Amino acid sequence: xxxxxxxxxxxxxxxxxxxxxxxxxxxxxxxxxxxxxxxxxxxxxxxxxxxxxxxxxxxxxxxxxxxxxxxxxxxxxxxxxxxxxxxxxxxxxxxxxxxxxxxxxxxxxxxxxxxxxxxxxxxxxxxxxxxxxxxxxxxxxxxxxxxxxxxxxxxxxxxxxxxxxxxxxxxxxxxxxxxxxxxxxxxxxxxxxxxxxxxxxxxxxxxxxxxxxxxxxxxxxxxxxxxxxxxxxxxxxxxxxxxxxxxxxxxxxxxxxxxxxxxxxxxxxxxxxxxxxxxxxxxxxxxxxxxxxxxxxxxxxxxxxxxxxxxxxxxxxxxxxxxxxxxxxxxxxxxxxxxxxxxxxxxxxxxxxxxxxxxxxxxxxxxxxxxxxxxxxxxxxxxxxxxxxxxxxxxxxxxxxxxxxxxxxxxxxxxxxxxxxxxxxxx
Numbered sequence: 552x553x554x555x556x557x558x559x560x561x562x563x564x565x566x567x568x569x570x571x572x573x574x575x576x577x578x579x580x581x582x583x584x585x586x587x588x589x590x591x592x593x594x595x596x597x598x599x600x601x602x603x604x605x606x607x608x609x610x611x612x613x614x615x616x617x618x619x620x621x622x623x624x625x626x627x628x629x630x631x632x633x634x635x636x637x638x639x640x641x642x643x644x645x646x647x648x649x650x651x652x653x654x655x656x657x658x659x660x661x662x663x664x665x666x667x668x669x670x671x672x673x674x675x676x677x678x679x680x681x682x683x684x685x686x687x688x689x690x691x692x693x694x695x696x697x698x699x700x701x702x703x704x705x706x707x708x709x710x711x712x713x714x715x716x717x718x719x720x721x722x723x724x725x726x727x728x729x730x731x732x733x734x735x736x737x738x739x740x741x742x743x744x745x746x747x748x749x750x751x752x753x754x755x756x757x758x759x760x761x762x763x764x765x766x767x768x769x770x771x772x773x774x775x776x777x778x779x780x781x782x783x784x785x786x787x788x789x790x791x792x793x794x795x796x797x798x799x800x801x802x803x804x805x806x807x808x809x810x811x812x813x814x815x816x817x818x819x820x821x822x823x824x825x826x827x828x829x830x831x832x833x834x835x836x837x838x839x840x841x842x843x844x845x846x847x848x849x850x851x852x853x854x855x856x857x858x859x860x861x862x863x864x865x866x867x868x869x870x871x872x873x874x875x876x877x878x879x880x881x882x883x884x885x886x887x888x889x890x891x892x893x894x895x896x897x898x899x900x901x902x903x904x905x906x907x908x909x910x911x912x913x914x915x916x917x918x919x920x921x922x923x924x925x926x927x928x929x930x931x932x933x934x935x936x937x938x939x940x941x942x943x944x945x946x947x948x949x950x951x952x953x954x955x956x957x958x959x960x961x962x963x964x965x966x967x968x969x970x971x972x973x974x975x976x977x978x
Contacts, residue, residue: 588612633658639694747945936951
């Protein structure tokens with residue numbers, strides 16, 4: 552039996568969910584659950600406008616979790632080093648300029664004003680004191696490792712980490728139910744990564760959080776990572792000289808060994824990756840956080856429940872192309888079927904967030920991003936009708952036709968991809 556969940560407005564959100572049998576509603580009610588996100592500067596984005604835009608993306612994501620995701624727990628926005636002089640890896644920490652902490656603190660105060668929405672249960676959490684303490688030095692080696700600071704949220708039974716470039720399109724309860732006392736990690740896989748660190752659920756409460764952080768820290772340091780996943784010896788051996796993982800990748804994709812109960816079987820997907828016999832660790836993010844999580848949770852302690860992108864109630868704008876809110880995401884191309892990359896979903900949630908948040912919090916987001924939306928509208932970017940589908944191997948695509956039609960779609964898109972949302976009226 553499948554349940555179709557649709558919100559029938561101009562933008563229709565539809566998602567197929569399969570029954571979950573390994574958790575009860577009572578378990579979910581009793582547990583203290585939080586949502587977490589991360590705002591941090593990187594080597595490609597360091598200015599104040601980037602920080603403000605990240606805050607707007609965070610508010611949009613949290614709003615979508617509250618509405619279509621039906622999530623009512625705490626939302627915590629973690630803040631890594633911020634500002635043009637802030638460090639983001641080992642080298643930049645060694646040569647960090649004097650005064651970067653003052654610059655960071657100024658940005659922190661700016662973000663606190665963004666997230667000071669008491670009625671929405673959002674709070675900001677500064678990670679810099681933790682990083683300066685050097686308690687878990689692996690977090691300073693790569694921005695991706697900072698996501699694992701969710702394990703410091705030790706008062707919560709479960710913490711669900713969500714990247715800023717995600718919007719929720721359906722209830723999160725069935726996914727949260729998969730996290731139980733025998734499962735350390737619930738996450739999702741793509742053809743290029745056994746674990747995508749854009750969305751995952753962990754159990755940080757009490758001693759368990761400290762234990763996992765200590766293990767993750769030790770693995771990273773003794774392997775001297777981040778590591779170059781495309782270069783040997785890591786490409787062939789991985790963490791701790793584990794060796795080839797061809798068989799484990801086939802179990803992940805073809806044998807349902809890591810799947811949640813009652814999930815559809817996907818065959819003949821990710822053939823290119825699964826057929827590799829050499830340099831099997833040469834995967835996206837394998838030498839940083841994503842590979843670390845796959846190694847520790849999937850291989851070493853074997854406590855990973857893996858979903859596919861099509862199983863999940865969200866759209867993740869991680870690739871390809873720019874984020875839907877960025878200034879360089881305005882141009883409309885000539886082919887109507889390619890004028891968008893499901894970005895109508897993000898903008899619809901942005902407009903919904905406008906209605907939910909007070910003007911003093913979201914007003915800056917409107918001034919910053921509405922001009923981008925206006926240009927996209929003027930360019931005829933949003934085609935009506937349009938259907939967005941998410942696919943098991945990772946990725947999503949929009950077609951300029953109603954979701955009820957499947958003409959011009961390849962069999963893969965019809966048989967395996969799921970409908971995320973449909974734009975049926977002007978945005």
